[in-house]
Amino acid sequence: MHNKSFILIVVLFVTAALTACGGGPAGGPGAAEAPTTETAVDGELQLAPELSVYNWADYIDEQILADYTERYGVEIIYDTYASNEDLLTKLQAGAGGYDVIFPSDYMVAQMIELGLLAEIDAEAMPNFANINEAFKDPPYDPGNAHCTPYQWGMTGIAYRRGNPAFADGPPNSWAYLFDPARLEPIAPQGINVLNDQRELMAAALFYLGYSPNSTDRAELEAARDVILQAKPYWKTFNSEDYYSTLMESDEIVLSHAWSGDAAQAFWNTYDEATGEGNWLFTVPVEGAVRFADNVCIPANSQRQETARHFMNYLMEPEVAAAITNFTFYPSANEAAKEFIDEDILTNPGIYPPPEVAAKLQWLEDVGDAIFDYDEMWTAIKGQ
Ligand code: N2P
Numbered sequence: 001m002h003n004k005s006f007i008l009i010v011v012l013f014v015t016a017a018l019t020a021c022g023g024g025p026a027g028g029p030g031a032a033e034a035p036t037t038e039t040a041v042d043g044e045l046q047l048a049p050e051l052s053v054y055n056w057a058d059y060i061d062e063q064i065l066a067d068y069t070e071r072y073g074v075e076i077i078y079d080t081y082a083s084n085e086d087l088l089t090k091l092q093a094g095a096g097g098y099d100v101i102f103p104s105d106y107m108v109a110q111m112i113e114l115g116l117l118a119e120i121d122a123e124a125m126p127n128f129a130n131i132n133e134a135f136k137d138p139p140y141d142p143g144n145a146h147c148t149p150y151q152w153g154m155t156g157i158a159y160r161r162g163n164p165a166f167a168d169g170p171p172n173s174w175a176y177l178f179d180p181a182r183l184e185p186i187a188p189q190g191i192n193v194l195n196d197q198r199e200l201m202a203a204a205l206f207y208l209g210y211s212p213n214s215t216d217r218a219e220l221e222a223a224r225d226v227i228l229q230a231k232p233y234w235k236t237f238n239s240e241d242y243y244s245t246l247m248e249s250d251e252i253v254l255s256h257a258w259s260g261d262a263a264q265a266f267w268n269t270y271d272e273a274t275g276e277g278n279w280l281f282t283v284p285v286e287g288a289v290r291f292a293d294n295v296c297i298p299a300n301s302q303r304q305e306t307a308r309h310f311m312n313y314l315m316e317p318e319v320a321a322a323i324t325n326f327t328f329y330p331s332a333n334e335a336a337k338e339f340i341d342e343d344i345l346t347n348p349g350i351y352p353p354p355e356v357a358a359k360l361q362w363l364e365d366v367g368d369a370i371f372d373y374d375e376m377w378t379a380i381k382g383q
Contacts, residue, residue, distance in 0.1 A: 038305050048303040051310055052077040053100045057240035061326035068313055074306060082239045083196040091116050091298055098298050099307040104291045108147055109140040109365035117146040118297040118304050127315030130335035147294035148311050149332035154352060154360055155199055155289040158247060158257035158281050170282040174207035177256055178226050183233035190252030195237040197377040198363050199289060203256060206286040212361055215369035224376040247279055263328035263350055281349040283356050290360035
C-alpha cells in the first residue's frame with residue numbers, strides 16, 4: 001500500500017474512533033439521535049450527551065466545564081451544595097441523576113459505608129499519576145477504590161482588615177466565635193458562621209479543648225450549649241456565598257471561613273495602590289480543621305463511564321491548576337504545580353506553613369455518634 005493512502009486511512013479511522021468516543025459537539029452531527037445514557041458502539045465508549053455535576057459552591061472555574069463540553073460534546077448540568085450533610089441528604093433521598101460529586105474525607109467514609117459510591121479503578125485513569133503521593137490511598141478510601149483527590153484546605157476565621165476590633169492582632173481564637181465577652185463588641189457589625197454541622201461543632205469542640213471527632217455525648221452537649229449561647233450574636237449561617245455577599249460587601253466583619261473563600265475575598269477587594277485586600281484569614285490557636293475534598297461517582301449514576309472520563313479530565317495538570325488559580329484552594333495534583341500562580345503557592349493563608357499545619361486536624365467518620373451530631377444540629381438550627 002502506498003504510504004500516503006495508508007496514513008489517510010489511519011487518519012480517517014482515528015477520526016471515526018474519536019467521534020464515536022467523544023460524541024459530536026452538542027447540536028453537531030448525530031446530536032438528534034444521541035442516546036440519553038452512554039452506549040458502546042463497536043466496543044468503543046460513546047460518552048453520554050450530558051453529565052450532572054454536583055459540587056460545593058464556587059469550587060470550580062466554570063470555564064473548565066465549558067471547555068469539557070467543547071472538547072467532548074458532553075453538556076454539563078451543574079449545581080452546588082452548602083455542606084457534606086446537604087449532599088448526603090440529597091443522595092439518601094434517592095435524588096437520582098447526579099453523576100459526579102465532591103464529598104470531603106470523612107463523608108467519603110460515611111458514603112462508602114452506606115453503599116452510596118460507585119467503585120472506580122483509579123490506577124487505570126491515565127491522569128491519576130499526576131496526583132501527589134500524599135493524597136493517594138487515603139484512610140477514608142483505601143486504594144482510591146471510589147474517589148480521586150481534588151483540592152484541600154483549612155477552616156479558620158476571616159476578619160476585616162483595619163477594623164478597630166482587631167487592632168491588637170488577628171482574632172486567632174475560637175473565642176471570637178463563642179465567648180460572649182468577645183462577641184459583644186463585634187456582633188453589631190456582623191458575624192457569620194458556616195452552615196455546616198461538622199464544621200461548626202468542630203469549632204466549638206476545639207474551643208472547649210475537645211477532639212473535633214468527639215463521640216462523647218457530654219462533650220457534644222457542651223459544644224451544642226456553647227453554640228446556642230453564641231448564636232444570638234451571629235447574623236448569619238452561610239457556607240455558600242458568604243464571602244461575596246457578606247464579606248466583600250462589608251455586611252459583616254468576621255466569619256468562620258474556609259481558607260480559599262477567604263483568599264477570594266482578599267483578592268476580590270485587592271487594591272493595587274496599597275497592595276492590600278480587605279479580608280485576612282487566621283487559624284485559631286486551639287486548633288482547626290484540615291479537609292481534603294474528592295471526586296466521586298454516586299452508585300446510582302447511569303453514566304459512570306462518562307463520569308470516570310470527566311474525573312480523568314479534572315486531573316489534567318493544566319485543568320487542575322486552572323481550578324486552583326480560580327478557587328484559591330491547593331490542588332492535590334502535583335503535576336499542576338508548575339501552572340499554579342506563584343502568589344497562591346507562596347500564600348501562607350492557602351498553603352499553611354509547618355507551624356500552622358501542625359495545628360490542623362482531619363474530621364473523621366464518627367460512626368453512630370453521627371446521630372448525636374444530627375440531634376445537636378437540629379437543636380442548634382431550630383431555636
Ligand atoms: C468552597 C467550599 C470549600 C469546600 N466554597 C469545603 N470542604
